Amino acid sequence: MTMNHIQTENYAALSKKAALIIAGQILSKPGSVLGFATGSTPVGTYEELIRLYKEGAVDFGRVTTYNLDEYYGVPRTDPNSYYAFMHTNLFDHINIEDGATHLPNGSAADPVAESIAYEAKIKAAGGVDLQVLGIGNNGHIGFNEPDDHFPAVTHHVQLTDSTIDANSRFYASRDEVPKSALTMGIGTIMAAKKILLLISGTAKKEIMEKALYGPVTPQVPASILQFHNDVTVITDF
Ligand code: PGA
Secondary structure, X not given: OOEEEEEOOOHHHHHHHHHHHHHHHHHHOOOXXXXXXXXXXXXXXXXXXXXXXXXXXXXXXXXXXXXXXXXXXXXXXXXXXXHHHHHHHOHHHOOOOOOOEEOOOOOOOOHHHHHHHXXXXXXXXXXXXXXXXXXXXXXXXXXXXXXXXXXXXXXXXXXXXXXXXXXXXXXXXXXXXXXXXXXXXXXXXXOOOEEEEXXXXXXXXXXXXXXXXXXXXXXXXXXXXHHOOOEEEEEOO
């Protein structure tokens, strides 16, 4: 494993450095395929990217994006959809082409067919150049939950109780939290040429240590990143 661990003072510094790495990727390859993530952690990074765009420092005109995951059974118009999240937090504020941003379709009638099609689209685009990741409290990346195997490709997954609990902060009641999702597989993520893993808050320190320095096991899905040869981790602790 070649891992570059950047420790920063605080969340603002983490966000700035992450945005600079993404901007650098776009400067060195304007037609980059970026893999994006949702969740609280990358929000500051997206704000910084918008700022860099407004300053004229970065141009998204030739960029293509693929998001890690989307809730299943949640339409794009739902403000809790990841589609809505990405548009609100990033896409609506930068010059990315309509049609250049991709997420799995959470309204697809057939989740298996949608997963296969999503995986094929990423391959046809030449694969992801730089994949942004957060990590769940249980070690998940995307919605690859702790399991007895590493799922290879994009698939339909039932969310664990721990993930449903974590996501319930965005809903009036736990019952409303989606119970399943479409997610890139571990193989999809590992095929990205570069990985940028963002970890904020000391509550994630223990899972970070397990993932990056513990045994590689599907019970801690992020631990597979130890086998990737270009991982940058940015922490704010
Ligand atoms: P968070 O989620 O950024 O909201 O903590 C991370 C994740 O579950 O991947």
